[in-house]
Amino acid sequence: MDAKTHWEKVYATKAPEAVSWYRPHLETSLALIERAAGRCSASIVDVGGGESTLVDDLLARGYQNITILDVSQTAIEVTKKRLGVTAEQIHWLVADITESQLDLGAYDVWHDRAVFHFLTAVEHRTAYVRNVVRAVRPGGHVIVSTFGPEGPTKCSGLDVIRYDAESLHDQFGMRFRLVESSRELHHTPFGSAQQFIYCYCRLE
Numbered sequence: 001m002d003a004k005t006h007w008e009k010v011y012a013t014k015a016p017e018a019v020s021w022y023r024p025h026l027e028t029s030l031a032l033i034e035r036a037a038g039r040c041s042a043s044i045v046d047v048g049g050g051e052s053t054l055v056d057d058l059l060a061r062g063y064q065n066i067t068i069l070d071v072s073q074t075a076i077e078v079t080k081k082r083l084g085v086t087a088e089q090i091h092w093l094v095a096d097i098t099e100s101q102l103d104l105g106a107y108d109v110w111h112d113r114a115v116f117h118f119l120t121a122v123e124h125r126t127a128y129v130r131n132v133v134r135a136v137r138p139g140g141h142v143i144v145s146t147f148g149p150e151g152p153t154k155c156s157g158l159d160v161i162r163y164d165a166e167s168l169h170d171q172f173g174m175r176f177r178l179v180e181s182s183r184e185l186h187h188t189p190f191g192s193a194q195q196f197i198y199c200y201c202r203l204e
Contacts, residue, residue, distance in 0.1 A: 003096055003118075004071050007050075010156055011074040016051040020155060020188040021114050026054045028184050029113055029143065032200050033058070036141035040064055042108040045135070047097055048115035050075035059086055067107070069093040098124040102135035110135065110142045113196075116171075117146035117160040129172055136203045142176060144168065148183055148195035168199045176201040 001009075016022060037044060040062040046054055049068035058066055066089070070076050073094045080087040093100075097115065110132055119125045132142055147155070147162045154160060163171075165181035184196045 003098075006156075006158070007070075007072040008074050011051065011072045011078065016078060017189055019051075020190065020192075020194070021186070022189050023186060024053060025057055026052065026113060028182065028198055029054055029111060029145070030057055030061075032143045032198065033109055033111060034061070036109045036143065036200070037063065038108075043067070043106060044109045044111065045069060045102075045107045047110065047112040049079070051078050052113070054111070054113075055079065055090060056083065059083075059089065064089070067091040067093060069095055069097065071096045097131060098127040100131070102131050104134055105137040106135050108137060108140045110140070110144075112143070113145040114147075114155075116144050116168075117151075117162065118155070118158055120159050120161055125171055132172070133175065133203070138203060140203050141179075142172070142201045142203060143198065144172075144201075145184075145196050145198045148197040151195040151197075163197055165197055165199055168197060169201070172199075172201065175204050177204055 041064055043065040045067040047069050049055060050070040050072055055066060055068055068090055076092050076094060119128055136142060146168060147160055149162055149164050151162050169178050179200045179202055182198045186194045186196050
């Protein structure tokens with residue numbers, strides 16, 4: 001089963017709050033984006049945004065240039081319905097981040113919570129990083145969150161790669177200056193806890 005088929009099945013059969021990664025508000029992500037963006041006109045892309053409430057909170061804070069990218073059309077349609085008429089303010093992209101080519105220098109801030117750790121093949125991680133370098137303007141900011149060293153080894157039936165701050169930063173290379181890293185304990189809707197690592201970088 002390819003990635004698109006897998007995630008379409010997940011989002012077609014589970015409610016938004018019935019997946020392990022669900023969180024009512026992505027507080028850590030929001031705080032980092034607010035630091036990185038600097039202004040409400042900053043161009044922000046949320047990779048794997050799917051059914052996340054991050055877009056709701058960004059709109060509530062006045063951000064005007066938001067792109068939501070997800071491999072699942074189903075997930076995006078759920079979020080559009082939730083947002084109602086305000087969905088028209090968002091740029092929506094249905095794409096596999098390892099196969100698509102984003103516009104050159106299109107974004108000031110790149111955000112990804114829980115996509116990169118699913119990329120277990122070297123060629124997929126290489127393609128992802130190539131897209132980041134292409135799509136984020138020089139001086140832009142990259143925020144990536146994955147399972148930490150004590151996080152799960154599988155999610156949604158798929159293998160994942162766990163990272164600490166150093167190993168995650170190493171995947172991106174020296175052009176990405178690490179501004180800071182942090183750990184977060186995410187409590188799933190099912191009562192379990194998952195360790196996440198955040199790396200916040202500036203693209204030189």
